[in-house]
Amino acid sequence: MQIVFLTQYYPPETGAPQRRLSELAERLTAAGHEVTVLTAMPNYPRGAIFEGYGRVLSREKLGGANVIRTFIYPTQKAALLPRMWNYFSFVLSSLIVGTFLLPRGGVLLVESPPLFLGFSALWLSLFKGSRLIFNVSDLWPESAVRLGIIREGSLPHRLSAWLERLCYRRAWLISGQSRSILSDIQSRFPEKETFLLSNGVDTQKFQPGLRDEAIRARLTGGRPDAFVALYAGLHGLAQGLEQVVEAAALLRDHPAAFVLVGDGPEKAQLMESARAQRLTNLAFQESIPAEAVPAWLASADVVLVTLKMFIPGAVPSKIYEALATGLPVILVASGEPADILNRAQAGIVVEPGDVAGLARAVESLQANPALCRQYGENGRRAALEHYNRDKIAGAFIARLEKG
Numbered sequence: 176m177q178i179v180f181l182t183q184y185y186p187p188e189t190g191a192p193q194r195r196l197s198e199l200a201e202r203l204t205a206a207g208h209e210v211t212v213l214t215a216m217p218n219y220p221r222g223a224i225f226e227g228y229g230r231v232l233s234r235e236k237l238g239g240a241n242v243i244r245t246f247i248y249p250t251q252k253a254a255l256l257p258r259m260w261n262y263f264s265f266v267l268s269s270l271i272v273g274t275f276l277l278p279r280g281g282v283l284l285v286e287s288p289p290l291f292l293g294f295s296a297l298w299l300s301l302f303k304g305s306r307l308i309f310n311v312s313d314l315w316p317e318s319a320v321r322l323g324i325i326r327e328g329s330l331p332h333r334l335s336a337w338l339e340r341l342c343y344r345r346a347w348l349i350s351g352q353s354r355s356i357l358s359d360i361q362s363r364f365p366e367k368e369t370f371l372l373s374n375g376v377d378t379q380k381f382q383p384g385l386r387d388e389a390i391r392a393r394l395t396g397g398r399p400d401a402f403v404a405l406y407a408g409l410h411g412l413a414q415g416l417e418q419v420v421e422a423a424a425l426l427r428d429h430p431a432a433f434v435l436v437g438d439g440p441e442k443a444q445l446m447e448s449a450r451a452q453r454l455t456n457l458a459f460q461e462s463i464p465a466e467a468v469p470a471w472l473a474s475a476d477v478v479l480v481t482l483k484m485f486i487p488g489a490v491p492s493k494i495y496e497a498l499a500t501g502l503p504v505i506l507v508a509s510g511e512p513a514d515i516l517n518r519a520q521a522g523i524v525v526e527p528g529d530v531a532g533l534a535r536a537v538e539s540l541q542a543n544p545a546l547c548r549q550y551g552e553n554g555r556r557a558a559l560e561h562y563n564r565d566k567i568a569g570a571f572i573a574r575l576e577k578g
Contacts, residue, residue, distance in 0.1 A: 176208045176209070176281050176282065176575065176576070177208075177209050177211070177278045177279075177280055177281025177282070177305075178203055178208050178209065178210050178211070178281055178282050178284065178575070179210075179211045179212070179213065179277055179278070179281065179282065179283045179284065179299075179303075179305065180196055180200065180210065180211070180212045180213070180214075180240075180284050180286070181213050181214075181269060181273070181283060181284065181285040181286065181292060181295065181296050181299065182196055182212065182213075182214050182285070182286035182292075183214065183215050183219075183247070183262070183265050183286070183289055183292060184196075184214070184215075184219055184286070185197060185212055185214040185215075185217070185237075185242065186217075186237065186238075186465065187217050187225060187464075187465075188217045188218075188219045188220075188225075189462065189463075189464070189465045189468070190219065190220075190408070190409060191312070191352075191374055191491070191492035192286055192312055193465075194374075194465065194492070195352075195372075195374050195375075195492070195564075196212070196286065197237070197238055197240075198238075198377060198564055198568070199372075199568050199571070200212065200237075200238055200239065200240040201238040201239055201240075202565070202568040202569070202572065203568075203572060204238070204239030204240060205239070206572050208572075208575075209241075209278075210239065210240040210241070211240065211241045211242075211243065211277060211278060212237075212240050212241070212242045212243065213243050213245070213269055213272065213273050213276075213277060214242065214243070214244055214245075215244065215245065215246075215247035215265045215268075215269075216228050216229070216230065216233070216244050216245070216246065216247055216249075217244070218247060218249035220251065220409055220410075220411070220437075220438045220439045220440070220462075221251060221438055221462070222249050222250050222251025222252070222440075223249055223251075224249055228244065230246060231245065231246050232244070232245055232246075232272065243272065243276055243277075245265070245268040245269060245271075245272045246264060246265070246268040247261065247264050247265040247268065248260045248261050248264035248265075249261065251439070251440050252440065255324065255325070255331075258324075262289040262291045262292070263291060265289075265292070266289075266291050266292055266294050266295050267295075269292070269295045269299075270294070270295040270298055270299065273295065273299045273303075274298075274299065274302060277299060277303055278303070279303045279304055279305070280303065280304055280305060281305055281306070282305060282306050282307075282308055282347075282575060283296060283299060283300045283303065283305040283306070283307055283308065284308040284310055284350075285307070285308070285309060285310065285342075286310050286312065287309060287310065287311055287312065287313075287315065287342070288312065288313050288315045288318075289315075290315040290316065290335055290338060290339060290342075291335075291338065293309070293338050293339075293341070293342040294338070296309070296342070297341070297342065297345055300345075306347035306348070307342075307345060307346045307347050307348075308346065308347060308348045308349070308350055309342045309343060309346040309348075309349050309350070310349075310350045310351070310352075310372065311349065311350070311351040311352070311356050311360065311488075312351070312352045312356075313356075313486075313488060313489060314356055314359055314487050314488045315335060315339065316331075316332050316335035316336055316339065317359075317487055318413075318486050318487065318488075318489065319332075319335070320332060321484065321485075321486055321487075322412055322413060322483070322484075322486070324412075343360065343363075343364050343367060344364070344367075346367065348368055348369075348370060348574075349364075349367050349368070349369045349370070350369070350370045350371070350372040350571070351369060351370075351371065351372065351488070352372060352373060352374055352488075352490060353371075353373070353488050353489070353490040353511050354371060354511060355487060355488045355490075355510060355511045356487075356488035357369045357370075357371060359487060359488060370571065370574055372567065372571055373490075373495075373562065373567050374490070374492035374495055375495055375562045375563060375564040375566075375567045376492075376495035376496050376498070376499045376558055376562055376563070376564055377499075377564050377565075378499045378558055378559055378563050378564070378565075380469050381468075381469045381472070381496050381499035381500050381558075382469070382499060382500065382501070382555075383473065383500060383501035383551070383555060384473070385469050385470045385472075385473035385474075385500070386470070386473045386474045387470045387471075387473070387474050388474075390470055390471055390474040391403075391474040393460070394432065394434050394458075394471075394474055394475060395432055396432060396458060398430070398432060400430050401430055401431070401432035402430050402431050402432065402476050402477075402537070402540075402541040403431075403432050403434060403474075403475040403476045403477070404419075404431055404432070404433050404434070404475070404476065404477050404478075404479050404505065404537050405434045405436065405471070405472065405475035405476075405477070405478055405479060406419060406433075406434070406435045406436065406437075406478075406479040406480075406481065407436040407437055407463070407468060407471060407472065407478075407493070408436075408437050408491075408493055409437055409438075409439045410435065410437055410438060410439030410440070410441045410442040410445060411439045411440055411441055412440070412441060412483065413482060413483055413486060413489070414439075414441070414481055414482065414483065415481050415482055415483025415484070415507065415527060416435060416441060416445055416481060417441075417445065417448065418481055418483075418507055418527070418528070418530050418533060419433055419435065419457070419479060419481065419533070420445055420448050420449055420452075420454070420457060421530040422530050422533040422534040422537065423449070423454050423456050423457040424452050424454060425530065425531065425534040426456065426534050426537060426538070427454060427455070427456055429456070429537075429538065429541075430541065431456060431537050431538075431541060432456055432457075432458070433456060433457045433458070433479075434457075434458050434459075434460060434475070435457070435458070435459050435460070436459075436460040436461075436462070436463060436471060437460075437461075437462050437463075438461065438462045442459070445459070446459055468496070469496075469500065472496060472497065472500045472502065473500050473501075473502070475502065476502070476503075476540070476541075476547065477502060477503050477504070477505055477522075477537070477540050477547070478493065478496075478497035478500070478502050478503070478504050478505070479504075479505050479507070480493045480494050480497065480504060480505070480506045480507070480508065480512070481506075481507040481508070481527075482507060482508040482512070482527055483527060484527050484528075485508075485509045485510055485527065487510070488511070489508075489510075489511075489512070490511050490512050490515065491508070491512060494506065494512060494515060494516065495558060495562045497521075497522075497554065498519060498521055498554035498555065498557050498558040498562065499554070499555060499558035499559075499562070500551075500554075500555075501551040501552065501554060501555040502547075502550075502551050502554070503521065503522045503523075503540055503546070503547045503550035503551055503554070504516055504521055504522030504523075504550070504554065505522055505523050505525065505533065505536045505537065505540070506522060506523070506524050506525065507525045507526075507527055507529075507533060508524070508527060509524075509526060509527065518557070519553055519554055519556075519557035520550070520553045521550045521551070521553045521554030521557060522550050522554070523536040523539065523540070
């Protein structure tokens with residue numbers, strides 16, 4: 176079967192959609208399907224095209240898939256106008272390039288957000304005679320309204336809501352990364368078939384026993400008694416990492432060492448806040464390659480997973496990776512992510528905005544190594560039983576082959 180992924184984000188970029196889609200592509204090609212990926216020049220989250228890539232068009236083979244890359248206006252700015260230029264530059268370039276270079280027939284899976292990529296997907300699925308799968312990793316425009324990116328009832332909001340409805344109605348199948356996403360869609364479009372395509376985790380890549388002493392030394396900052404609370408991922412608006420900075424300020428005299436690894440539009444502001452408060456127990460590290468993430472996680476004592484507020488449908492993929500690594504998790508979130516962690520009994524849930532609760536959770540785990548071990552064992556078991564990416568991909572492949 177011919178299968179096309181249309182996505183703004185793909186390796187060598189790091190992030191949840193990049194890992195989910197690239198690992199799904201590997202499993203699809205291993206099952207005998209031909210996968211083509213139409214994506215942007217890699218630029219996320221640093222806001223600049225990666226070294227070794229051009230500006231207009233390139234091709235490569237990656238994990239068995241044929242990858243076509245095309246133009247995008249790169250930016251790290253969170254402001255609405257540059258962000259719209261970023262989205263629509265790829266909408267236009269993917270529409271043009273896809274019209275001429277994508278194969279006909281088969282299935283076209285489009286990743287949303289950005290929701291506006293639906294314009295390109297609708298045209299390409301029609302022109303190429305492909306069945307459209309609309310894959311929803313975040314409910315837009317609802318999430319954008321909650322985060323204050325767009326105003327409810329404004330023209331961008333109305334346009335986004337219209338496009339969302341159009342994409343759902345034209346889709347052959349709607350897939351989503353969380354049960355709450357699919358529940359929301361099913362309540363509004365009960366006639367459409369949906370499929371849970373959870374982020375999950377590669378339990379062979381992420382596993383206990385990968386601790387690296389050189390990485391550990393970087394995380395502790397030379398303090399052998401440090402209790403390392405690690406966040407690894409995007410420093411964006413939705414992650415609410417200012418909560419970690421505030422918790423570090425509360426624990427400035429505690430043996431906890433907070434480490435934030437990654438990049439994103441909020442990083443500079445977070446670093447400035449830490450400098451202004453003269454926090455010596457909070458360190459920032461640059462982004463690391465995807466293949467290095469398992470060892471960095473395993474070299475910490477606890478993994479931090481944070482959201483700024485309740486965002487309908489949002490389940491950070493970092494939860495699954497932390498579970499598979501066998502580490503306790505401190506989750507700052509509510510809703511479905513909290514349900515996942517509580518069912519697994521693999522960590523402590525803190526309500527968004529409860530900075531004192533976050534600090535207490537770190538103190539509690541630091542004082543109780545036996546509880547940390549129990550949480551870690553519970554998490555590993557849950558990852559193997561419920562969130563194994565091989566099982567998730569296998570079920571999705573079976574659905575595609577069913578027709």
